[in-house]
Amino acid sequence: MSNWLESAVTRAETVSDWLSPKREASLALLREAKVPTRKTEAWKYTPVRAIDQVTVSTEVSASVQVESIDDLNSVDLVFINGEFDAAQSSSELPAGLTVSRLVDADDSARAWALSAFSNIKPDRHLFGLVNDVLATDGALIDVAEGVEIEQPIRIVSLLTQGAEAHTRVLVRLAERSKVAIVEQFLGNEASYNTGFAEYDVAAEAELEHYRFATQVNEALSIGGSHFNLGEKAQLNSTLIGFGSKLSRVDVDVTHAGSHAFAKMNVIYLLDGKELFDLHSTVEHAVPHGTTEENVRGIVADHAKVVFNGRIHIHRNAQKTLAELNNRNLLMSRTAEINTKPELEIYADDVRCAHGATIAELDKKALYYMQSRGLSRSQAQVMLNFGFINELVEQMPNQVLAEWLRPQLKARFAQMEVG
Amino acid sequence: MTEQIDKVLEREYEAGFVSDIESETFDPGLNEDVIRRISAMKEEPEWMLDWRLKAFAAWQEMVEPEWAHVDYQKIDYQAISYYSAPKSMADKPKSLDEVDPELLRTYEKLGIPLIEQQMLAGVAVDAVFDSVSVVTTFRDKLEEAGVIFCPISEAIKKYPELVKKYLSTVVPMKDNFFATLNCAVFTDGSFVYIPKGTRCPMELSTYFRINEQNTGQFERTLIIADEGSHVSYLEGCTAPQRDENQLHAAVVELVVLDGAEVKYSTVQNWYPGDENGKGGIYNFVTKRAVCHTDAKVSWTQVETGSAVTWKYPSCILKGDNSIGEFYSVALMRGAQQADTGTKMIHIGKNTRSTIISKGISAGRSNNSYRGLVRMNPGAEGARNFTQCDSLLIGDKCGAHTFPYVESKNPTAIVEHEATTSKVSDDQMFLCQQRGLDPEKAVSMIVNGFCKEVFKELPMEFAVEAGKLLEISLEGSVG
Numbered sequence: 001m002s003n004w005l006e007s008a009v010t011r012a013e014t015v016s017d018w019l020s021p022k023r024e025a026s027l028a029l030l031r032e033a034k035v036p037t038r039k040t041e042a043w044k045y046t047p048v049r050a051i052d053q054v055t056v057s058t059e060v061s062a063s064v065q066v067e068s069i070d071d072l073n074s075v076d077l078v079f080i081n082g083e084f085d086a087a088q089s090s091s092e093l094p095a096g097l098t099v100s101r102l103v104d105a106d107d108s109a110r111a112w113a114l115s116a117f118s119n120i121k122p123d124r125h126l127f128g129l130v131n132d133v134l135a136t137d138g139a140l141i142d143v144a145e146g147v148e149i150e151q152p153i154r155i156v157s158l159l160t161q162g163a164e165a166h167t168r169v170l171v172r173l174a175e176r177s178k179v180a181i182v183e184q185f186l187g188n189e190a191s192y193n194t195g196f197a198e199y200d201v202a203a204e205a206e207l208e209h210y211r212f213a214t215q216v217n218e219a220l221s222i223g224g225s226h227f228n229l230g231e232k233a234q235l236n237s238t239l240i241g242f243g244s245k246l247s248r249v250d251v252d253v254t255h256a257g258s259h260a261f262a263k264m265n266v267i268y269l270l271d272g273k274e275l276f277d278l279h280s281t282v283e284h285a286v287p288h289g290t291t292e293e294n295v296r297g298i299v300a301d302h303a304k305v306v307f308n309g310r311i312h313i314h315r316n317a318q319k320t321l322a323e324l325n326n327r328n329l330l331m332s333r334t335a336e337i338n339t340k341p342e343l344e345i346y347a348d349d350v351r352c353a354h355g356a357t358i359a360e361l362d363k364k365a366l367y368y369m370q371s372r373g374l375s376r377s378q379a380q381v382m383l384n385f386g387f388i389n390e391l392v393e394q395m396p397n398q399v400l401a402e403w404l405r406p407q408l409k410a411r412f413a414q415m416e417v418g
Numbered sequence: 419m420t421e422q423i424d425k426v427l428e429r430e431y432e433a434g435f436v437s438d439i440e441s442e443t444f445d446p447g448l449n450e451d452v453i454r455r456i457s458a459m460k461e462e463p464e465w466m467l468d469w470r471l472k473a474f475a476a477w478q479e480m481v482e483p484e485w486a487h488v489d490y491q492k493i494d495y496q497a498i499s500y501y502s503a504p505k506s507m508a509d510k511p512k513s514l515d516e517v518d519p520e521l522l523r524t525y526e527k528l529g530i531p532l533i534e535q536q537m538l539a540g541v542a543v544d545a546v547f548d549s550v551s552v553v554t555t556f557r558d559k560l561e562e563a564g565v566i567f568c569p570i571s572e573a574i575k576k577y578p579e580l581v582k583k584y585l586s587t588v589v590p591m592k593d594n595f596f597a598t599l600n601c602a603v604f605t606d607g608s609f610v611y612i613p614k615g616t617r618c619p620m621e622l623s624t625y626f627r628i629n630e631q632n633t634g635q636f637e638r639t640l641i642i643a644d645e646g647s648h649v650s651y652l653e654g655c656t657a658p659q660r661d662e663n664q665l666h667a668a669v670v671e672l673v674v675l676d677g678a679e680v681k682y683s684t685v686q687n688w689y690p691g692d693e694n695g696k697g698g699i700y701n702f703v704t705k706r707a708v709c710h711t712d713a714k715v716s717w718t719q720v721e722t723g724s725a726v727t728w729k730y731p732s733c734i735l736k737g738d739n740s741i742g743e744f745y746s747v748a749l750m751r752g753a754q755q756a757d758t759g760t761k762m763i764h765i766g767k768n769t770r771s772t773i774i775s776k777g778i779s780a781g782r783s784n785n786s787y788r789g790l791v792r793m794n795p796g797a798e799g800a801r802n803f804t805q806c807d808s809l810l811i812g813d814k815c816g817a818h819t820f821p822y823v824e825s826k827n828p829t830a831i832v833e834h835e836a837t838t839s840k841v842s843d844d845q846m847f848l849c850q851q852r853g854l855d856p857e858k859a860v861s862m863i864v865n866g867f868c869k870e871v872f873k874e875l876p877m878e879f880a881v882e883a884g885k886l887l888e889i890s891l892e893g894s895v896g
Contacts, residue, residue, distance in 0.1 A: 336826050338823070353838070
């Protein structure tokens with residue numbers, strides 16, 4: 001057993017709260033767990049040894065300011081190093097929205113959380129288990145039936161130098177409700193966090209979801225967003241990933257009710273020695289589900305990207321439409337792309353397809369732009385931006401898209417220099 | 419519809435007869451002594467025995483792979499007989515006239531006419547019956563061209579330098595569980611050497627048949643295409659109908675030197691077991707080619723048999739400008755399971771690979787494509803195109819795709835696409851409206867689905883493959 005895993009188990013044994021009944025099963029699994037190696041399929045390209053190298057200090061500064069997103073007018077829930085920061089969080093909530101913290105949930109919230117905890121993705125990987133046993137704070141978000149929340153909810157998790165944090169978010173959308181939720185992870189100094197969110201989207205409810213996994217440099221970040229879609233539920237999710245020393249996200253969608261619709265757009269941009277690993281799994285358990293997944297990325301310098309996109313059509317899931325498209329631009333001779341789109345199909349009356357491409361920028365397009373007087377690097381930034389912007393344009397919230405664009409541009413410029 | 423499919427899919431396995439041939443078979447079991455005995459039976463030189471024993475020692479340390487999407491009962495390696503030879507082989511036939519007539523009749527039943535039809539077809543055949551190579555036709559004509567085509571057991575004795583130089587250079591001894599087992603216990607197989615600049619005057623063919631009960635077949639094929647040479651090689655297989663599972667763990671190595679071209683075609687029709695998955699062959703095969711500069715390898719396979727197939731014919735594109743191709747049709751029905759695909763390892767500059775895989779699943783079968791395309795840092799300007807299509811017939815089967823794509827060179831271009839569809843009602847309606855009965859219609863649609871692969875097969879094989887498909891699909895729609 002590795003040091004961090006041992007320490008996680010030891011610490012977990014001292015955790016005792018109302019979630020303990022749920023934590024125990026995970027702890028039992030964790031005790032038996034082995035650190036993933038190259039031979040572990042889910043971690044084949046992603047070494048986790050960096051976790052043993054991170055020095056977690058007990059005294060971390062907690063007085064940092066989280067930048068707000070202009071014009072977003074969001075309901076903010078801010079966690080600094082895993083602890084809720086009431087001062088930076090919104091104190092007023094729109095009608096129909098209930099938010100409680102894991103630590104001070106009332107009885108009804110507890111009852112719900114106990115039944116929902118680790119339910120959407122019961123088959124948890126090692127870090128999911130770590131989060132199960134160590135998550136001490138987080139949010140329980142409840143959207144009432146038929147309510148449309150206009151303000152987006154923004155959940156920020158910020159890590160400072162030497163911090164370790166495990167946060168958990170549980171979201172419940174009651175029937176016909178509608179909400180937008182932004183998960184934002186910040187802090188680029190040496191730290192380690194696991195952050196998982198579980199979304200239960202009831203019949204005819206609509207969830208707009210964003211996850212900005214944009215921690216870079218020394219920050220080790222492992223997490224995931226898991227969705228359960230009821231009948232005619234709709235999910236529109238956008239994930240932005242910048243790599244870091246270790247950055248891994250698992251996105252899981254289960255079509256539990258028929259006629260549900262899931263759209264997922266993913267953008268990853270990597271530079272330096274960054275690593276980004278995305279595992280996405282879509283389970284079509286019932287008929288008439290639709291999934292559209294578009295994953296695009298640009299990988300420069302010494303960076304490495306891993307994408308595993310699995311679509312599983314169960315025996316009963318007739319009339320499913322599922323498409324997954326993964327397009328990659330490889331910018332450098334020392335960078336690396338590993339992609340694996342998977343289809344597992346047990347029903348015959350379905351239309352499923354996936355595609356994956358890896359290439360460099362179109363030389364003709366570059367030449368064309370250079371012949372119009374642009375420098376090579378200007379042309380590259382422009383083409384890269386065009387490649388990514390197609391997905392940015394599809395973001396339902398244009399305020400967020402506007403906020404994101406300059407960050408992406410800065411990233412391109414940096415990739416160009418590197 | 420499904421019931422009708424099931425009903426018709428209960429068709430008989432046409433090659434399922436047992437030949438009444440006296441044979442000499444080892445008692446089941448595997449230990450060093452068995453390996454020594456195999457080696458002694460084959461009158462092998464000392465170095466070969468040492469090599470086998472080394473492999474056996476390594477194999478005992480290895481574990482059976484479990485990553486494939488197949489489910490089968492654990493194999494008891496001590497319950498298999500590792501050597502079986504038709505008795506009349508004891509005093510080896512010098513010509514076809516001396517071969518046991520019953521054996522020849524077996525081949526005739528299988529449609530491998532060793533004599534006349536071969537003349538017409540111009541195919542030289544090496545037939546392997548259980549563990550030994552029975553006969554190789556057209557040897558003189560091949561010798562004239564300088565081509566060596568003989569059982570590998572003979573090559574070990576006659577051309578030890580060639581064998582030593584190339585054996586296990588493509589598939590290393592410790593490559594995988596089944597390949598290592600094959601190193602230890604392989605009994606025969608084919609050996610081909612095409613000299614520099616030679617175009618093999620005829621197509622070469624090997625026919626494999628497992629006849630004895632409780633035996634395994636472990637053949638080993640080594641093909642060396644010297645610089646600028648060309649050869650087309652065909653391989654076919656059958657086995658009798660038996661209740662227990664039989665293991666077939668072959669290794670095929672292709673060494674394709676500068677500017678040479680090898681076309682390797684397989685029609686695999688091992689006994690698939692009955693409708694409930696009882697019996698049938700476990701087909702666990704390692705096939706790999708190394709392509710040197712400007713060389714080309716083309717794997718074409720039509721897989722309709724075996725209870726479980728685990729097979730990934732691969733190309734290591736080592737030399738600049740080398741080309742690898744993989745064309746595959748896998749038709750699974752009943753309780754059959756296949757996990758098959760290819761690996762294309764691009765090492766040299768401007769290397770190119772094409773993968774076309776067509777999987778058809780019917781009954782309760784499961785059909786998986788598993789492939790790897792790897793662009794190494796040196797694969798400047800390399801190109802890959804992969805297309806995997808699955809067709810599902812009925813709602814109890816499964817079709818899966820597991821492609822691994824890895825690239826470390828920005829100038830390399832990789833494209834992968836996969837689709838899944840079924841024989842649509844519209845297509846059926848159209849065909850029937852034009853006067854085709856449903857059975858013909860399905861066969862036609864499936865044939866169209868597989869066309870890209872069939873056109874890669876040599877003529878005779880394409881006809882055979884088409885027929886095989888037709889038989890397998892007989893009445894699969896109503």
